[in-house]
Amino acid sequence: MTDDLAARGFVRLGPLLAGADLEAVRAAADRTLARAPQGPHGAIRHDAWRREPALEAAVARVAAWARALLGVPAVRLFQDHVICKPPGTPGEVAWHQDYGYWPLASPRGLTVWVALDDADEANGCLRYAPGSHHLGERRPADFVAGAHQPDRPDLPPLDPREAPAPPEAALARAGEALAHDPLVWHTSGPNASTRVRRAWSISLVLPDARWDPGHAPHPYVASLRPTPGAPLDPSQFPVFPPSSPESQPER
Template sequence: MAGLTASEIETYRRDGLVAPSFRLDETRLERLGAAVERLVAANPDVPPEYLIGPHIPRPDDRDPSLYREFLDLCLDPEVLDLVESVIGPDVILWSSGVFCKPPGVGRAVPWHQDGQYWPLRPLATCSVWVAVDDSRPENGCMRYLPGSHAARRLYRHEHAGGGDLVLNRQVSPSEFDPACARDDVLRAGELSLHDVYLVHGSNPNRSGRRRAGYVMRYLPGTSFYDREMEVGQSSDIGVSDFAMRPIWLARGVDRTGRNDFRTGHPPCEGPRSSRASLPASAPLRC
């Protein structure tokens, strides 16, 4: 297994985020870039700043083979090696999303912890954020508070008003000091891994250059994806497909014995199926 180096793992544990030396090769980067273009073109009615679950085929997809491009990257052995380095050998793919901020008008992502929104118990996830474009302060790169994951608790969130934010909840300003924030600067093809408790966000894109990223989310086999769980904020932010979403056992074993790898997949295919289908009503957005 390749994966992260010992010092990269240490950085992840200490800061809650690491940008390793690993980089997607040109072929994978070009495929991903083309897939993002197709995804945005196929969903003209959905704001491109957060297109959720492009790795999942939907019956009403305007570009029906497109999901494969994303799913292949989610299940790429080298990506899984990186994830295994921090969450162990049992890896469940449960979500992905494109955050594409167009030049000039790309909206900000408010300070948040991912775990606020998710039906996972115990709460755990490693997110792999791949830069599709160079991602810098000028075009709204991701920002994070190093070490904010360490207490392993969810900070108080409050409603974030206005239509110029990608999410409508944010960590209460009294909970943290943004002066400690660090920029997650990446060149196209580079990536970073972050912990579910990390406080992070990003500024609007006021530059003339697009900033697109693709994030893939993985649960350790010791955590349960609870389809029944009412996640406080889910309806608040419009996420309505948690119950029916297909998940994949990407590697290893489901240690909980309770994760459901069939819902959302066609009935005749097994848990490692590469095909899945959601009801036509499942949104590609939050």
């Protein structure tokens, strides 16, 4: 699995949630989404784990997989979001790299994406460009209206026609997880089916991650006003396992 992540930029992890755990996470996702506005590519709610104990409880399991995949003793939770594409959602989530939207100095980490419903091409599953993470950082675009990404003429544009390999649809059963590199190119299509497509996406970074507020206009930049180069505060961005030395505040 680690080899796939390194070579292809994404990997199918298999079942992460089942039974009552999956139901609890779905119910938590629905509660957070109830207050989220519906956009052309569905509804999205950031920082869901801070509001919902069922999500907070599941983070440790996600983090354990992330540690194993990255081959590191500890990881730090950076952010999560819950995404819902109801039937008939017309828009796609445009091709992007996650790191383009992180106000952090380095892309070291990964995103774990957990399907809360069966996801396939009809209801807008993820699609990846295998190997694209090897091409480095690309110019970010405002794929969410009003995101106001900084103009980065120094970076080459992300043109999916330049992908090193044809895109692959990442089908997932409800409760199954995928993991992807913060630089891999990915997208998801409209939901043309009669089935809802919900997902929980969790991004984890290395414990020594540092802020770079100029890298992306993230909501944390406005709310936390981080100092460039400062470490992330473990009381807000917890380290897993909590007993690890990396969970102590850095200077």
